[in-house]
Amino acid sequence: MTVHFQEVVPVDTYSVQCKGMLHEIDHKVLTMLYQPLVGAFAHSLYMTLWCEVNMDRQTQKHQHLMNVTQFSLKDILAGRKKLEAIGLLKTFKKDGDSSREYVYELQLPLSPNAFFTDGFLSIYLFNRLGKAKFTEVRESFYIAQTDVSEYKEVTASFSDVFTSLHPSEMSSKSYAEINENVLPEDVSLHEKDIHGKVVLSESTFDFEAMVNQISSFIVPKEVITPKLKEAIYKLAYIYQLQPMDMSKQIQNVYYSTGEITAESLRKEIQKWYRFEHEEGLPVLALKTQPVPLKALHGMQPQSKEEELIKYFEEVSPYRLLEDYSGTTPSEVDLKLVAYCMIDQNLTPGVTNVLLDYVLSENDMKLAKGLIERIASHWARKKAQTVIEAMTLARDEKRKYKEWQDKKVNSGSYNKGNKKSNVTVPDWLKQDRVSADQTGDANTDTTEDENRKWLESLLNSSK
Structure with a gap:
């Protein structure tokens, strides 16, 4: 048998943490239900550790615990084991050079109902008490309950008292603060098993009208579960969706994923709302590459290619389109930018490379089919930086060249085609051998090849 000093000695340190707060009923449960099972000292040790959670101390030596409880380390270890065995404590240990460090994570006791229906603890307590x-x-x-079967419920719903938020109050900053990185990694929020539930009046949303507008060929009726129905009411109220709008969002989610949950529907509606109200087309297109994804942030370019990388990283897609046309980008072009950044989740820098690539290769035209095809491909490749996107663009060019050579060799192209005005950007030419080096390259032939490649891609994307 292991002796106690092999597990813990007075100089070993410990810290205490928890994931909730003890309430009045918890104290009664600990004293009346758990204490008969673990004994008075283990119960006292548990309450002592709870007090230390609130004293805001980082670490203590076990000698301190011996002084506070006036028990030996052997008794403290025995009490700790009982608390662990009954589910009131989790212990974590890290071995150091000269001592060990322990973390004691206190667990909340069961509720009275959970304890007496446990099937194990209740039998154990029965044998102890008689x-x-x-x-x-x-x-x-026991809590006395009045029979309300003959009463009519008149409880006010959330929508009876509170008004929905105005679009101006639902900013992108709010979304980020609520849903992204709310908590540091080393903390958690207090939890409570039983809590009140927000209920919305069904009169706030015509659920049947929404169901009637959902195609049964796309979304089977059984997909709309009671839990999802509850989420639909809340989402419709928060985002002020009409039945038709909600039916479209449900069909979009199910069509794209083959299933639907409250969370997936919330994300789809949030994306739609941000696009329609707060982050409209111009605002979305004005975003620039995030600083952590900038390869040349705070650096001076040392080559032509680095100048182009810097440009893609610093300008927004909106500005890039302005630079190309010299005028305000059209709504059609901005919708393609929104598709890249919202639907395919491409970063602004990657979107810039894609726009530059297609404009250069397609006679200054943004073809919807080509944009969508390349954007989805780059999204699957998880391209996030400008350099990654440029590498993918060069790879596309190389693959096309290989395919093109086969076509030319088979004589499938008409050599008399008219020359195009396509200008290929310098960064796409990196892997080519220059005309001065080879002495036999032909610029007209290159541009003709580019045009034919784009024609084939556009035809295949229709």
């Missing part, structure tokens, strides 16, 4: 005392203790937790 039938008469067990019944007396259990009855002390």
Whole structure:
């Protein structure tokens, strides 16, 4: 058998943490239900550790715990084991050079209902207390309930009291603060098993009208579960969606994923709302590459290619389109930018490379089919930086060249085609051998090849 000093000695340190707060009923449960099972000292040790959670101390030596409880380390270890065994404590250990560090994570006791329906702890307590005392203790937790079957519920719903938020109050900053990185990694929020539930009046949304507008060929009726129905009411109220709008969002989610949950629907509606109200087309297109994804942030370019990388990283897609046309980008072009950044989740820098690539290769035209095809491909490749996107563009060019050579060799192209005005950007030419080096390259032939490649891509994307 392991002796206690092999597990813990007075100089070993410990810290205490928890994931909730003890409430009045918890104190009664600990004293009346757990104490008969673990004993008075283990119960006292548990309450002592709870007090230390609130003293805001980082670490203590076990000698301190011995002084506070006036028990030996052997007794403290025995009490700790009982708390661990009954589910009131989790212990974590890290071995150091000269001592060990422990983290004691306190667990909340079961609720009275959970304890007496446990099937194990309740039987153990019954054997400890006997039938008469067990019944007396259990009855002390009873809460008298009035029969309300003959009463009419008149509880106010959330929508009866509170008004929905205006679009101006639902900014992108709010979304980020609520849903992204709310908590540091080393903290958690207090939890409570039983809590009130927000209920919305069904009169706030015509659920049947929404169901009637959902195609049964796209979304089977059984997909709309009671839990999803509850989420639909809340989302419709928060985002002020009409039945038709909600039916479209449901069909979009199910069509793209083959299933639908409250969370996936919330994300789809949030994306739609941000696009329609707060982050409209111009605002979205004005975003620039995030600083952590900038390869040349705070650096001076040392080559022509680095100048182009810097440009893609610093300008927004909106500005890039302005630079190309010299005028305000059209709504059609901005919708393609939104598709890249919202639907395919491409970063602004990657979107810039894609726009430059297609404009250069397609006679200054943004073809919807080509944009969508390349954007989805780059999204699957998880391209996030400008350099990654440029590498993918060069790879596309190389693959096309290989395919083109086969076509030319088979004589499938008409050599008399008219020359195009396509200008290929310098960064796409990196892997080519220059005309001065080879002495036999032909610029007209290159541009003709580019045009034919784009024609084939556009035809295949229709």
